[in-house]
Amino acid sequence: xxxxxxxxxxxxxxxxxxxxxxxxxxxxxxxxxxxxxxxxxxxxxxxxxxxxxxxxxxxxxxxxxxxxxxxxxxxxxxxxxxxxxxxxxxxxxxxxxxxxxxxxxxxxxxxxxxxxxxxxxxxxxxxxxxxxxxxxxxxxxxxxxxxxxxxxxxxxxxxxxxxxxxxx
Numbered sequence: 643x644x645x646x647x648x649x650x651x652x653x654x655x656x657x658x659x660x661x662x663x664x665x666x667x668x669x670x671x672x673x674x675x676x677x678x679x680x681x682x683x684x685x686x687x688x689x690x691x692x693x694x695x696x697x698x699x700x701x702x703x704x705x706x707x708x709x710x711x712x713x714x715x716x717x718x719x720x721x722x723x724x725x726x727x728x729x730x731x732x733x734x735x736x737x738x739x740x741x742x743x744x745x746x747x748x749x750x751x752x753x754x755x756x757x758x759x760x761x762x763x764x765x766x767x768x769x770x771x772x773x774x775x776x777x778x779x780x781x782x783x784x785x786x787x788x789x790x791x792x793x794x795x796x797x798x799x800x801x802x803x804x805x806x807x808x809x810x
Contacts, residue, residue: 649673651700662805697721702728711749718753728760735767770798
């Protein structure tokens with residue numbers, strides 16, 4: 643059976659925001675494909691041969707930027723050439739003012755903006771789940787969590803909120 647129903651490729655589909663986005667889209671009756679190095683759809687930034695099969699048939703992509711900024715433009719071009727009509731890119735709050743913190747994110751933002759298709763860039767900050775799922779969990783359990791933010795208020799956003807925005 644074939645279908646022409648819209649399909650969303652969710653990069654890092656097993657990750658913090660990606661797995662939530664896949665669940666959110668599927669719960670709403672949309673076709674979502676979870677892409678990762680070991681997921682249901684194989685995708686690996688370091689293996690260009692995985693890119694075209696991953697985007698094949700996708701009408702939209704949830705993009706998590708590569709670390710290597712040189713890859714972003716090539717991937718976005720390939721996605722557009724494959725028929726993707728919308729990209730939602732996850733980026734970082736203030737990423738354009740941080741200097742050289744994540745050149746991959748900046749390159750992905752630029753590639754998405756210049757793609758000629760519909761796009762959204764989500765500039766989220768730290769995730770609340772960092773305290774319960776990974777990064778800050780063990781230091782918190784050990785009773786000492788030090789974050790380099792001084793007196794600067796630092797907002798944390800729930801990963802499900804990011805998924806909800808991306809789904810919309």
